[in-house]
Amino acid sequence: MSSMTVSNEIKKPYFGLTGGWLTFWVTVACATDMSLFGYDQGVFSGVVITRDFLEVHDLVGPEKTKTLSTVTAIYDVGCFFGAIVAFTIGEQLGRKKAILLGTTIMAVGAVLQAASFGLAQMFVGRIVLGIGNGINTATAPIWQTETSQLKWRGKLVIFEMMMNIFGFCLVNWINYGLSFVGGSIAWRFPLAFQFFFLIILWSTTPWLPESPRWLIAHGRQEEATVVLSCLEAKPIDDPFVIAQRNEIEYSVRYERENATRWRDLWKKKGNDSKTLRRLLLGAGSQFMQQFGGINIMSYYLPTVLMDSVGLSDTMARLLAACNALSYLVFSGLAVLLVERMGRRGLMLLSTFGQFFCFLVITILLRFSRVSDSGEKYASASVAFFFLYYGAFGIGMLGVPWLYPTEINSLPMRTKGAAVATATDWITNFVVVEITPIGIKNIDWKFWIVWTVTNAAFLPILYFLYPETANRSLEDMDEYYRSNPPLIVTKDPDAICRRRPQKYVQREEEEIERAAAAVDKRALSVGAVEHAEWASEIGEPKAANRNFYTLDISRIEYPRLQPLTPEPYLKETNMARQYLKPRAAPSDQTQSHAVDVSAVVEEVISAVRADGDAAVRKYSAKFDKWAPDSFKLSKADIDAAIAICPEQTIADIKEVQRNVRAFAEAQKNSLKDFEIEIQPGVHLGQKNVPINTVGAYIPGGRYPLLASAHMTILTAKVAGVKHVIGCTPPINGEIPHSTIAAMHLAGADEIFLLGGVQAVAAIAVGTETIRKVDFLAGPGNRFVAEGKRQLFGEVGIDLFAGPTEILILADETADPFTVATDLISQAEHGPDTPAVLITTCPKVGRETIDIVNKLLSVSGLSTADVAKVSWDAFGEVIVVDTMEELWELGDHYASEHVQVFTKSPRDALDRMSNYGALFLGENTCVSYGDKVIGTNHVLPTRTTARYTGGLWVGKYLKTCTYQEVTSPEASGKLGRLCGRAARAERFEAHARSGDLRANRHMGDDIEWIKKV
Template sequence: MAKSSPKQPFFGFRGGWLTFWITVACATDMTLFGYDQGVFSGVVVTQDFLKLHNLVGPTKTNLLATVTAIYDIGCFFGAVIAFTIGERLGRKKAILLGTVIMSIGTVIKVSSYSLQQMIVGRIVLGIGNGINTATAPIWQTETAQAKWRGKLVILEMAMNIAGFCLVNWINYGLSFVAGSVAWRFPLAFQFVFIFVLFATVPWLPESPRWLIAHGRVEEATDILACIEDKPTASPVVTAQLHEIQYSVNYEREHTIKWKDILLRRNKDTADTKTLRRLLLGANTQLMQQFGGINIMSYYMPTVLINSVGLTESMARLLSACNAVSYLIFSSAAVLLVERWGRRGLMLLSTAGQLLSFLVITILLRYAVDDKKEVLGSASIAFFFFYFISFGVGMLGVPWLYPTEVNSLPMRTKGAALATGTNWITNFIVVEITPIGIQNLGWRFWIVWTVTNALFLPVIYFFYPETANRKLEDMDAYFRENPSVIVIKDKDATMAKRPEKYVLQDQEDMQREEGIGSEKVLSAFNWGIHLAASQSITSQTTNPHEKRQPRGLTRPYEGNPTERDDYLRKYIEREKPPAAMPQDMPPRGGYEPVQYKRNLPAKGFRPGILLLGMGAVMSYGWYKLIGGMREANELGREKMWARINLIPLLQAEEDRDQVRRYLADQKREKELLGDNAKVYNSDRFVRPTFAVTPPPTTN
């Protein structure tokens, strides 16, 4: 009898394929998030939904706004749940719990026949979504290979916009359908994403970092080996295991309580400006929401109907077309995020939003007061340009910046504060938008013009750059007690890594004692990017002054001799590029090289070219929309002409028929009387058989 082979974990998937399926699950979660953000924009303009839930008329605007915005309150509580009990459940169980809650909320909404039922369904769905959106990105980054992490995070943001794009086209297609299916179907379509999550998450691996934090080291080692597609005894797997263990222990020993942060009781808090860094990260989410994005995401058709004067079908079509351009330009942001930096993209994006709202306000003001519909049509192009500007910068940077500006012990708390800020401000914006459009009209857009104008100097003067910097660089920067106004410091605003941090790294490496172990560590750090040397070394702000700790200051807790042994064995066995001493980098590392792109010496910069493409696309949409609107108006004129002309033609035909009838009656009467002897005259010969009258006598 043949011996059966042992059961393969994760259906035999390893390495890239295992990462692919984890990405499918996480990307599906973010797609569902984007779908949920856009689905209600089509529901709230469906007449069957409004009549069934008694939301018709201007007196119900406040209630309609609450029904829409209550979803964000559920998301806020879901995020709180994720950061409290989510750590005890694990990444997989937290996502499955959130998916179950979303399933319940979807069933309640799809079967809704009362306003109370719809409100409960929105809250329940929001709780599930809040848990999932707070957990899925963490699960993705903790299970992906280092070389893929950044790209996968960008992919998830793109999938979020893809879900938003998909639901806008579904809403447009269902605008031609009557009855409850026009709003029940898009709500029920969420089960497609829920099914994918239930079909993938249960059999995928748990986060190795979470397993190590809960003492399940052996299981974490097996999962790391599967992710890297290497044996469990591989030096790469062992090195990652030790790195995660060190990180977990460091976070436990340096955890800071919220009370200590607010009261500044902890020395580390004062040294590294923890409170300031938390506020900088959370404020990016506040600026994202008060920049006006969810006015458009939640109410785009409503805005186009009430503010611009479009029909429901045309408003849904333009919302769908806008989602396509939104997806394209948000994906293009990956080309600029490192080149222009976080500050540069936030400034560029906010300036574009300011310009969009300013022009929209002016055009709608004259369109309403002067009754010029062409100005309302022109404003549509700047609605498109707003989404392009937002997608280039303020879409992704507010999610990225809090993870970079906060220190390692405060990363989780910083993410929690930023996420909570996002949902609370999201609720405020969604709640006030319908009320503002109804009561203020075109003046409502002045509010968002002012907020974006205020955010520009805030970003310019107070936000330090985090691009191309290590976490230790940010700790060193804030430890130097920098000025609140960062524009005074060139190193704090440049997108390229400051030279002083590069020199500090070289000095740290030169101060390491033990030439042999230094070479091995340098080769290992250069070959497989283990940050051990940076974690255990020290640096000085001034080489001639006393040494100050920088970054992770605890020494390596294992046996250095054992560590050096397995590093040497790795070099001898695997033969990496730096295996031979003559092939190793020089002490202090190589000088940074600035590679030039193969671009013409003169020409447009990529950012200017991107904005130009956005302007051209916006103008193209404006011309297309104008032509479509003129065609629709001409079609409506022809339709009304036919409707009004048919009775006139029928009446004229009836009058002609009456005239012909009267003429026939008159003719018949004349024929019967034969007064003019027309048919009985002497011209006709008498028939021979006629009776001859008797002769007359004289």
């Protein structure tokens, strides 16, 4: 099989633009899109009062008012359906393709309108144009938001809405100027001028970067890393770039694991991320924008000024154009205020201003109808129409377009923005449809409606809307995972304009962790198989997923060097060539290293003395978790399972079928038996299950669902009567998938409790937690040390160390497969030995080359960890013969051994020291870790020389029994026992035999006579 190659050359993307210049061009595209949106909002206000347009489309006369309002509003129906299209396929297309699709559809609509000679054609053109605009307006704010730095995000989206008003302003002046020309050009040219914006969109969007968040959500990590690097103008391996990527990946994983189906959204009112609440808040902001009354003005301001105020056609057009300039100025103020006042503050200020303006307009128009000087009152109201635009422009213009992109989670961002946009357009349609009718039928009372709606929105905004300014998009995910109250004023962090300190601290720690990994100073969690760099004590703090420190201080730990085979290698004549030797062990030990043994001893002693109180104390300290009861109820478990996606449950069940089948075969290989070694002497053996087992399932960065299958399910197959499962909370929440796996595996009790305090509680017992006889499962090095200290008081499965992989390969091996599988284990942690022994130098050299490329250009999300491990502990060794290959492989005694040779099954006869064998390129260690059915709890650090891994037999006690039914046989055995015991000087033992020899054989025993 020929090896695959990976190119080292990466062309400079985006014409070499990075940082601010690249963001500038994304903003140009998005701002053009929103300028076109504003242009289309205003274009019909001048068109519908153009005489030639009305005559061509047979809309002259008061009886045509209803038709005129419909042909105007039908555009909003198209926009609504465009938003639904974005909702349906936008996430599959991506941000760029969706905008290009919308732009192309708008071009068709623009042609149909500008060339219209009949009402039907105009109807179709308006709908088609609306569909394209609906797609674009649902997508552009997301694209801008997801490609912008936090400090610029709000300003740029608000700037786009300022450009929306620029488009609105531009078309008002075009309409005003062309009103003096008259004829068909007065309305055809404004409709055709849309192509100015469309051409800019076609020219910029294709070469600009896709959203890095969308790329990561669709498995394109390599592209996402390049985009993040370009947007930040930093190298690809810069800690900040890595930290951003890791943060996005975590949010994507969390949302997928806790994804809510649409039908469940309404049944359960959302999941832990409060999906429904966030969706409604985003859509609600758009609803309030439209029912705040803006499109009464945008679509009909000249009509309103003519019909309600009594101005002439020319004066109405001129004032509308002047108002557009004023509108543009106020929208510009929003760019300066959006971060300083926050989203809440601007929406509240804007809505109050709208309420006040409509209140005054209502009063003035009321007096204009009943007063002799009514014209003065009507003229005075014009000022408040202008002020209304100012109030709207500083807040409710832009924030409702920004808010849905910030409040919704990544997997829901496209759908959430589309729902919000659809809400905008359907309510827009209602407003535009009823405005001419309302003004004609109820006159000044029509303005009471908008006064009341704006007044009603004020308490909704104040009590229900959290602040999103100065927060990253991932901060909002974190906030909603913390189960916040519905009334946001109860939580000061929810309404403050500054970024809450907990988010700042988390980001700093993530950057520090990424920097440590890049600089090869990554934290080691010590000798723990499958620790996945879990936290140091307990599990991750609520706001600290990726960088782990003790609560007492920010302490790093000395790296624990994995054992090498060298102490066990005797001098041989074996010729070995090291194409890549492991790095020399570091002599540096950090000065503030934690005494793990002492810390663990303290926790165990406290739990032993104080029981539940100590458990709660340490859980609160290390996991920020202290519920009334750590034990999950049946209702809790059922709810966790119900939230899990159907595919996740199906996958868990399929894996557990594999594990169960293999475990049952193991159990069936163990036979109870009884033999009669001589007449009347019966000897037997029984395999008796342990009564109670405690299984620890880690959480942390990578919740290990597979550990539930391997520990709990295997114990239940063995016949263990009572299995207690413990797993930590993740950020104060139930890890639903892990709980589902534990329950389906057969756990009799499940405790949401992590760290060494959990291990201590189930080992020694507390008031509410049952004492077990045996501990199983991986964990961080504090958990591992806890098991070591408790061994003897309880049984344990293994003393485990960092996970290991050894690949044995000849010339038939594919280097790309070898490299990929080595990296699959190196990502476990920064001290994972990944070793290749091969008889073919070419395979060795190509493997090294491909590993380095996979770590640098493949977009692997854990490359920072895997690179540290590979650089420090990776080895590639060339030997001369297959005999030497097997011999050296046996000396390594590795946890996982993959065999890529012409005859891989030879390893079954040629090797004896391994945790598990993986024969041939069609299998891999990842299968064993996750799905195939063999147990992944295996011996490490060369202990495979004398022990195997976790299996059914670990949960069984092989017990013997004996029975002597023949008195004669008992007497003969008594004589033999007396002689044998006295040879060892065990006189009391001998006398037990003497008694039976005397009783059954009549032997004369002196000591019996004396008694």
